[in-house]
Amino acid sequence: MTIGEWATGLRYRYVPDHVVGEVLGRKWVDNVVPITLLAAVVIYLTATIPNFISLGNLSDISRQIGEFGLIVIGMTVVMIAGGIDLSVGSNFALANVTALALLNVARWPVAASVVATLGVGALAGLVNGLLIGFLKLRAFLTTLVILTLVRAIVEFLLQIYSVRIASSDVEAPAWDFLGAGSVLGAPVSVIALAAVALAAQVALTRLRIGWRIMAVGGSRRAAYNAGIPVPATVCLTYVVSGVLTSLAGVLYAARLSGAGPDTGLGLELNVVTAALLGGNSVGGGRGSVGKALMGAVIVSLLTNGLVRLGLESGASSMVVGLVLLFAIGIDVRWSKWRHRLRAKVYVSPAYLKLPPAPKFIAGASSPYAINDRLRDVEIIGMKEVDGPEDVILDEDGHLYCGVRHGEIVRFLAPDHVRREVYAHVGGRPLGMAFDRAGALVVCIAGMGLYRVDRDRKAQKLTAETNRSPLSIIDDSRMRLADDLDIAPDGKIYFSEATVRYGFEEWVVDALEGRGNGRIICYDPATSSTRTVLRNLLFANGVCVAHDNKSVLFAETWGCRVSRYWLEGPKAGRVEPVISDLPGYPDNINRGSGGAYWVALAGTRTPSYDLAMTMPGFRRRMARRVAADEWLFPNVNIGCVVHFDESGEILETLWDAEGENHPAITSMREHRGYLYLGGVTNNRIGRLKLADADPNWTGPRSYWGATP
Amino acid sequence: MFGRIKSALVSQERIVLVTAVILFCVFSLFLKGFLSAANLLTLVRSVSVLGVLGVAMAIVVIGRGVDLAIVATYAMSAAWTLRLATQGVAIGPALLLGLALAVAVGLINGLLIAFAEIPALFATLGMAAFVYGFVRFALVPLVVVYMPANAASISWIGGGFVAGVPTPILLFALVAFLGHAFLAFTKAGRFIYAMGDNFAAARNSGAPVRGLIVLQYALSAAIAYVAGIITATAVSSVNTNVVNSSLIYDVILVVVLGGIGLSGGRGGIRNVLVGTLLIGILLNGMTIMNIQYTLQNVIRSLILLSAIVLDSLVNPRDEQTEQQGDI
Structure with a gap:
């Protein structure tokens, strides 16, 4: 054996080439980009902004993340089923003004106001769902139109109620708790987000309805042919998005108690950016609650950081636009290249030196010499x-x-x-x-x-044996x-x-x-x-x-x-x-x-x-x-x-x-x-x-x- | 089924045209001052910028795209032109630079869509936010840019009259005519129809689809710039907040209402004219009737919604033929 062969043998024995292809085949590899981004954003912001990680700022940001994350989870559910919900910006504003009007003007009790507001959100989602799921309209434009329609309705409501909302104040401890309270040090909105995230994760990965949503997003036609009620499933995702958005709106209303014309303006762009940046796929089938949360945290930190850096008003819009383009570019390229790349690198040959083969040609002296004894079977x-x-x-x-x-x-x-x-x-x-x-x-x-x-x-x-501890593919x-x-x-x-x-x-x-x-x-x-x-x-x-x-x-x-x-x-x-x-x-x-x-x-x-x-x-x-x-x-x-x-x-x-x-x-x-x-x-x-x-x-x- | 309503008799264009005529007659009969020549000129003039933007959008939509960055381009490039003029740049170079900015935005849109293969909706949505933010951040730090005195030489563009007809109307007519000529008579125009009708077939038969996509977004941005200059000279200022308004939906409304299917390959500039007229009549009528602005918005959104519903009924999609991921 030459030294070269010996070196080749060592190299192929100890360098695990096959791992690359196996890693690319796992679902969790999707999360590499967002996690890296998250780390980069956190490091950059803590390095440039003094006291960014201070307690006061953190609890402030975490309330915002709580509200924002709820909407992103709703958006993710919609996106997993292959749609998109741009109406969230207005629905958020609608929930805000509805909750405040019911509470401050109509003097409803807190619980009733919250439930009614969630109902309004569900209704807005239902309109989206009926149009997109059952009438088969295009999700993007339909929700865009609903965005303007609801925005117009919000402005209409504001004309009537904004003065009365501002001039009356409600003494309700439960309401104040929603806006400013915390449980075990965690703000209410974060608790709400955690609960919703857990429920959504269980529903998406363990319950029939979640599997149906995944199936519809993965292949609409196959889902339809398999007998899944596609229109109803699609419709449901928009209702979920509507409810979660209005829940975020309620929390926002409780926190700030103000109804202005710019509530939720441009929010849909941030939400879509967050959902995409976390690694959820346009066109559906690929996505998870974890990805949604990751995207929500990144975008929240980024926008918050930009405000604290004291940049001009345009900067935020510029960065969000850029990040959106980046996220969708990654999504498109990644989903297109990943399988191709995996197919290229999955096969990973190793070094194999066999002992010399015995001679087996006819007439050879070895016991393997070729004969024709199987000819006449x-x-x-x-x-x-x-x-x-x-x-x-x-x-x-x-x-x-x-x-x-x-x-x-x-x-x-x-x-x-x-x-x-x-x-x-x-x-x-x-x-x-x-x-x-x-x-x-x-x-x-x-x-x-x-x-x-x-x-x-x-x-x-x-059909199953013990898994070896370090295997990457599920062996x-x-x-x-x-x-x-x-x-x-x-x-x-x-x-x-x-x-x-x-x-x-x-x-x-x-x-x-x-x-x-x-x-x-x-x-x-x-x-x-x-x-x-x-x-x-x-x-x-x-x-x-x-x-x-x-x-x-x-x-x-x-x-x-x-x-x-x-x-x-x-x-x-x-x-x-x-x-x-x-x-x-x-x-x-x-x-x-x-x-x-x-x-x-x-x-x-x-x-x-x-x-x-x-x-x-x-x-x-x-x-x-x-x-x-x-x-x-x-x-x-x-x-x-x-x-x-x-x-x-x-x-x-x-x-x-x-x-x-x-x-x-x-x-x-x-x-x-x-x-x-x-x-x-x-x-x-x-x-x-x-x-x-x-x-x-x-x-x-x-x-x-x-x- | 509604899917059968495809015959020429009940095409969406015809429905809209008939609706426009009926509305026109009703308003003429019952609204005082609607039918006066001055009001009719005001009517068309008020929607001529919308019409020009509609032509730009139509070119993109016929090629199975959509340009949500059109309003951002329209406002921000015009705003930069005025800003440059204010800073002492001669009006000629300022106009050229503004055009260059608009075309650059269009080119980036086209490149993102054709080469990076980002869906048009997202690419242009992201670009809209980016362009607005970038220009506000780096080029125009003001919300409203006023026309400086040294730019008076171009104020005829939006504020002049030719034989008693306001120039915006004439420019709208000119842009519409050129747009029609482009789409109907040039090779690129015919290819855009082919691309919108069946993208894969157009590509397979050798149409340079990537170049065409870039071309249509560049064209749409350039036309948007023309609209921006008309507005800027007509009201002697540009309000950059228009980017965050519902103008973009009005542009889509004009196109879809006129009967250009969002799935591409159908319709022409004539449909833009019909759609623009209907919107003009509606807005004018509602203004004369003294309907609140916010209520007008609600009504307009509802009309847009019904237009999209009608569009999907006339050009139905179904589970078996739908493209995965086509949202």
Whole structure:
């Protein structure tokens, strides 16, 4: 090994390139920009304005943030559903004048005034909602018109009431408490904001109505086609915005007790800016209460700071306009570039140096020399099965296989001509095994571990394991459960090929060559799932050894078979069984006479082996070349390898022409015959074995003579 | 369904025209002094600036955009021109600088929309706030800018008469004519229709859509500047607070009321004329009837609302064809 290779190996082992793509895939990465901005604004303002963080100023600002934040949350709810509510500026003023007129002029009690004002806000929101939700008007212009209409109404009301509001004063402790009181040191408006934020967060993320709002914003058409009442949902968001805005108006009225013509003037611009700046998306589907709060705090601090800096009247408008353009620019670019960027950097190849491949050309002296023993197999289910990744036989000789349509198909004994759908499980059924009760346990890609009992009822065993502490993608979810086997105590050991890709992208994992796979153990006694081994190179075949003391497993891209000890002095340790296969091992299964079978889905090639030692080359390829032009492992020729407990190769069966079985992913021995399956094949093969025990069956090998 | 009301007989333009004629007849019969020649000239004159802004907005709306920065451009560029004249700059260069400011705003709008792909509503809304704030902050520190004596040579623009007709009316006619010629007879004008009708198709068939977007916002800003100068010379001052007034909604009202669909590709300058006339008649009538200004505002908003509702009924949107994120 040269120093260069050694350095490459170190660099790809310790620099976690894959993290970048994974971080870009997480939702919380949206918040990076607003958080940075918030920090910058706070640092700048505290540095330039003396006493900016003084207590008096803080409590003053926090009251304003409380009111402002309520409106921003309302706006966020509207924006998540794909709309916008510009009428908030006037609705705020309307609530202000309504509350004061009811309290000071009409002499209503405080509670009644507040409730009535909220009702007026709801009504204004309802008008918006009816027009936009049910009449399908454009949100922007409609709410703009409502803005002027309500503003005109406010001016009209002010003409009548402003003098009377100013000249009368109400003695109501509850009202003063709303405006100036605090609970445990926090102003009332902040308490209100916290309560509303909590309620909105729960509603948006945990309740049906919130999911509907998200769905409508995410894809209006899909939501409509899924039967969600889109008009009513949209309408509701405007009512929420109206109510929250009027609540803010009430708090404002209680704080200042003044009704002037410029109340709430231009407020809508600040609110929209705050909502966008926090990271809520125009057009809906992306947004949260947390983002709203962040945006509200930034904009409040900014406008407040500008006032305290003593800048001219135009400065505030200029900065808000600029920040709005900046925020929307970020939003547009970010939502457009994020997925593209992630797609570019997600694939992150690692350094993988395989041991030299044994020679397997015809006539070579190695046990792997190519022969044509699989050429004349009997064919079962020709063109009747699509991709039987695994095949298995029960004690009665019925043949089962999973097919691409999410079904488990059964060919009936003895001649395997009649075919029936044994069970429909959905997903992509891969590895299978019979448990002690005769039920079929299946690994299903994208779904997890399932059990189909003898009444053909499918039931989920597990789809979740313990999450590793530092993982960025959620690796508790199972993406690609691959093969399994069952120990005598009922524990199910199964492999997950990779945590970074789904079934359709298995070949991209080959390109990475990082250990993304794992072995997981499910214990039916306690219904618990835990990860046993991590960082395996596409963990694939799993087979409990004949003596039940260890588990054999195959790592496809590592071209090796290893043993994981369950008991004995080496319990918990892993040791190699075959470390230099000439191809990519898939399923491993027991055979008669204490031997095992392992399928090779394809063969190693010098070029691919070389590429695996050049991660930089593969990364450039993944970024610059279209995916269908990428380097692909050779899976056009497959074979079956027969080996014993010590890893000694007994024989190798090839299909040199690749006519019947271009790739072999699975094989089962049953009463002197070997049955062959392949994930891309359209047939199952059956081969008479010359010197196999004609009475040996899989279920009996595991569970004894009695079924 | 209302969606079927698309035939020429009941187009929105025709409804508005008929309404305008009926209102005109009713006001003529029942309002004293409405039909006098002096009042009619006042009527048209009072809405001619609105009409010029309407032409500017129409060009943008037909190309499936909207320019909410139009009033800010209109007021602030004219205000800067007067401010420059006050500071001793000759009137010619002052006019050119003001025009340059307006066109710069239009160009930035167009660049933000065409290249940064920011939705037009937000780009122009943000620009409106920015332009107002920037000019007030850096160029014109006053709320109201008065016309200085050395600018008297251009006072004919807004205050003159030609053959007894006030020049604003003639300028409105001129701008309308040029706008119509641009939209109807030039290649760029036809492309703007194509773009408004089906943006993707226009782009795919090779129309230079990004350049066209920049062009239409620059044009709209330049026309807004003309309107600004007419106002400035007519009343010898510019009140920058007009940016915060409801003028922008009146401009949209004129365009939508006249029957230029907000979804673009439909209508022409004729619709602006019809919309402007109806607003003129209404405002004039309400003023003669001595309706309070605040109540007039309520009425105008209600009319705008019904115009938008009518627009959406005549050009309906539905869940299956709607563009996601099109607000």
